[in-house]
Amino acid sequence: MPRPRSLDLPITLDRAGVPLHRAIYDALRDAMLSRRLRPGARLPSSRDLASQLGVARGTVVEIYEQLTSEGYLAGRHGSGTFVAAKLPDRWFSAPPTAPTRGVSPRGPRLSKWARSLDVPPFPIAPRPPARPFRSHIPAVDAFPSELWGQLLARRARRDDKLLLDDADARGYQPLREALTDHLRVSRGVVCDEEQLVIVSGVQRALDLVVRLTADPGDRVWIEDPCYAGVHVVLDANGVAVVPVRVDDSGLDVRAGIRSAPDARLAYVTPGHQSPLGVTMSIERRTQLLSWASDSGAFIIEDDYDSEYRYEERPVPVLQGLDRMGSVIHVGTFSKTLLPSLRLAYVVLPPALVEPFVRALANLDRFTPTLSQAVLADFIAAGHFGRHLRKMRELYAARRAALLEALESELAGIVKVVGASAGLEVTVRLPDDVDDVALCEQLAASSIEALPLSVFTLKGRATQGLVLGFAAFSPARLKRAVGVLARVIRGRAAGVT
Numbered sequence: 001m002p003r004p005r006s007l008d009l010p011i012t013l014d015r016a017g018v019p020l021h022r023a024i025y026d027a028l029r030d031a032m033l034s035r036r037l038r039p040g041a042r043l044p045s046s047r048d049l050a051s052q053l054g055v056a057r058g059t060v061v062e063i064y065e066q067l068t069s070e071g072y073l074a075g076r077h078g079s080g081t082f083v084a085a086k087l088p089d090r091w092f093s094a095p096p097t098a099p100t101r102g103v104s105p106r107g108p109r110l111s112k113w114a115r116s117l118d119v120p121p122f123p124i125a126p127r128p129p130a131r132p133f134r135s136h137i138p139a140v141d142a143f144p145s146e147l148w149g150q151l152l153a154r155r156a157r158r159d160d161k162l163l164l165d166d167a168d169a170r171g172y173q174p175l176r177e178a179l180t181d182h183l184r185v186s187r188g189v190v191c192d193e194e195q196l197v198i199v200s201g202v203q204r205a206l207d208l209v210v211r212l213t214a215d216p217g218d219r220v221w222i223e224d225p226c227y228a229g230v231h232v233v234l235d236a237n238g239v240a241v242v243p244v245r246v247d248d249s250g251l252d253v254r255a256g257i258r259s260a261p262d263a264r265l266a267y268v269t270p271g272h273q274s275p276l277g278v279t280m281s282i283e284r285r286t287q288l289l290s291w292a293s294d295s296g297a298f299i300i301e302d303d304y305d306s307e308y309r310y311e312e313r314p315v316p317v318l319q320g321l322d323r324m325g326s327v328i329h330v331g332t333f334s335k336t337l338l339p340s341l342r343l344a345y346v347v348l349p350p351a352l353v354e355p356f357v358r359a360l361a362n363l364d365r366f367t368p369t370l371s372q373a374v375l376a377d378f379i380a381a382g383h384f385g386r387h388l389r390k391m392r393e394l395y396a397a398r399r400a401a402l403l404e405a406l407e408s409e410l411a412g413i414v415k416v417v418g419a420s421a422g423l424e425v426t427v428r429l430p431d432d433v434d435d436v437a438l439c440e441q442l443a444a445s446s447i448e449a450l451p452l453s454v455f456t457l458k459g460r461a462t463q464g465l466v467l468g469f470a471a472f473s474p475a476r477l478k479r480a481v482g483v484l485a486r487v488i489r490g491r492a493a494g495v496t
Contacts, residue, residue, distance in 0.1 A: 009037070009044065009052070020055065025063050032072055032083055043073070043081045113236065121228035132480035134448040135424045135468030138335055142394060147383060151374045167369045169361035171198025171345075175376035179345060182379060186388075187303065188316030189329060191347045197356060200367050202332045202344045206233045206267075206300065208359050209328055212352065213298045214239045214264040221256045221266035225455035225462070227274040227302070230267050239265075243457035246273055250280030253287040266292065266299045270318050271306030275455045275466050277418015277426045285318055292326035298349075299327045305335040305422040307388055310396045312420070325349035333375070335423060336388060343371060399425065401474030402467065405481035413488060414465075423470035426452065429463040429488075438491065439465070445483050 011027040013020075031037040043049070046064060050057040064081055067073045071088040075081050130137060170176065176193040183189035183196075199205045206229070214220055216238030222230060224243035234241050242263060244256040251268050266288065270280035280288075292299050301318045309315070319329040329347035348356055360366075378384050402425055406414060418426035429435055435451035442449055452464030465484075469477055 009049065011036075013053070021059055021063065024053065024055070024059070025066065028063065028067060029072060032087060037083050039083050039085045039087070041083045042079075043083070045080065117232075117236065120232060130471050131446050131448045132472045132476055133424075133465075133467035133469065134471065135450055135466050136335070137339060137468060137471050138337070138423060139391065139394060139471050140338060141471075142391065143338060144383065144387065148374065148378065151377045152370075155370060155373050155377070167366040169197075169357050169364070169366045171196070171367060172369055172372035172376060174380070175372045178376050178379040182384065183331075183347070186307070186385075187331075188320035189347055190320050190322075191329075195348050195350065195353055197346045197348065197353075197360065198367050198372060199344050199346060199360065200364065201334070201342050202302065202304065202330055203229060203233065204364070205330050205344055205346045206230055206302075207237070208356060208363075209298075209300055209330075209346070209352075210234060210237045210239065210265065212355050212359060218264040219260040219262065221251075221260065221263050222457070223251055223268060223273060224457045224459075225275055225452065226267075226457060227269060227304075228455065230300075230302070231457070234267075241457070245459070246276055246278065248278055250278055250284045251288065253284055253291060257291060261291075261295065263295070264297055266297060267302065268299060268318070269302045269304065271303050271315050272421040273418070274302075274304065275418070275424075275426055275450070275452060277420065277422065277424070279315055279420065280318075285321060289318070289322055289324070289326060293324040297326065298352075301327050301329045303329060303331045307336055308392055308395055308423065309421040310392070310399055310419075319347060322349075325351055328352065336384075336391075337375075341371060341375070343367070343375060395423065395470050398469045398472065398474055398477060402469045402477045402481065405478045409481050409485035410488065413485075417464070424466050424468045427465050427467065428452070429465065431463060433463050433488070433491065435463045435465060438487065441487055441491070442484065445487065447480055447483055447487075449484075 009028075009031065011031050013023045013027050028037075037043075043064075044052065046057050046060040050060045053060070064073060068075060068081075072084055073081050074084045173193070175198060176196045180189075180191060180193045180196050183191070199208075210220070210233055214237070217240060219240045219242050220234055221242050221244045222234065223246050225246065226243070231241065242256070242260040244259065244266075245252050250270055250273060251266075256263070256266065268280065268288070270285060272279065288299060291297070299318065299322075303317055306315065306317075317329060319327040326349065328349065330344065331347075332344040333341050334344070346356065399419065403416065403419060406416065406425075406427065414427040414429060416425060416427050418424070429438070429452075435453050439449050439451045448468075450466040452466060453461035456462065472480070
């Protein structure tokens with residue numbers, strides 16, 4: 001019976017300027033050092049390897065003997081030749097070699113884009129359980145997990161080949177239809193489902209919109225202070241960021257025109273400015289739309305958490321006032337449902353629909369369909385509307401508890417400037433309080449707060465705190481405000 005042939009080895013011979021014997025030796029040793037040949041792996045017999053490489057068997061025998069004497073290989077009588085369980089320590093790093101002419105000896109280099117990437121403003125690894133006042137997170141413990149699980153199981157049991165095959169790059173059509181109906185009624189969006197595209201998060205939407213509407217070096221308005229996530233997208237795409245100040249009426253459009261009348265794009269959060277919490281006035285909205293129409297610019301409207309308003313009805317979106325196709329409306333389910341859902345949507349002007357979908361299909365192919373189908377069922381059955389109403393009541397109670405505690409403990413010390421909507425309350429501190437140092441001291445007392453000053457891009461930074469309340473009970477919020485008050489008073493008295 002013929003002896004079975006061993007598998008070919010994962011090696012490539014580099015004969016440039018070296019004898020064949022040395023080239024085979026180097027290839028085998030490099031394969032072991034790089035773990036392509038792992039400790040304990042069985043090598044082909046000398047006959048088989050000689051046949052594979054087209055060399056004399058004696059050459060392979062000599063190389064095997066040399067590697068065995070150096071501790072790389074171990075022979076087992078009657079079993080063959082194996083990679084040693086422990087390689088010689090002195091050989092764990094390859095010896096230096098003369099660099100090839102014209103090639104840097106430092107190894108491969110990253111691109112300018114990769115080297116320009118800053119530390120992301122988002123956690124890379126899962127964070128520990130939330131502590132007051134972690135911001136931008138909903139009350140995930142109040143999410144109807146059992147109901148969601150039932151809808152998911154029902155979808156998974158169906159023999160629906162549409163969910164198992166390639167999908168529409170624009171998103172699952174029933175979800176787009178259900179979401180279009182919801183946005184028309186609840187947010188005043190004017191569109192049909194052909195303009196609405198599902199994406200895997202707001203960051204993906206922002207990145208594609210910036211690529212499609214601005215070239216490297218073009219100027220782009222952003223609010224100052226500003227949501228950190230958009231800044232990293234703009235920097236990564238090489239555009240020139242133009243900070244435009246925000247006051248109690250929102251983005252100062254006239255200031256933007258004075259700074260960069262030729263900007264190609266503007267990013268705004270008009271329903272609930274991030275991080276100050278103000279709402280853009282109707283006068284400013286009109287000015288912004290007029291500037292975009294006159295200059296041929298686009299506007300990104302990030303409507304990230306405006307579903308939650310507590311003192312008045314939700315403000316109709318900027319997109320609903322647009323008559324020239326300038327506004328790109330972006331929203332997410334990370335705040336209204338779950339951060340882990342990673343589903344967002346973009347309502348595009350007609351002229352941008354085809355370019356955006358082409359870009360999305362080229363880069364992502366499509367967004368995973370199963371979670372879209374479950375969300376479509378959740379919305380169509382009325383669960384989404386009921387969940388929003390329930391969460392508005394829950395968050396209103398938690399917000400009221402936080403505001404009451406701030407008034408009780410810190411009246412005259414902090415000033416609430418943004419509390420009418422969303423999942424956070426923003427407060428201003430006295431100018432002589434260093435909000436970054438304060439947050440570091442609070443962290444030592446198991447309190448999480450964001451310093452307002454870090455959101456400022458230009459000019460004098462406002463000292464303040466962004467205090468998330470949505471994920472915490474009234475009792476926890478009141479205790480946390482007590483800690484906050486003790487730390488602030490201690491710092492004022494010189495106690496750190």
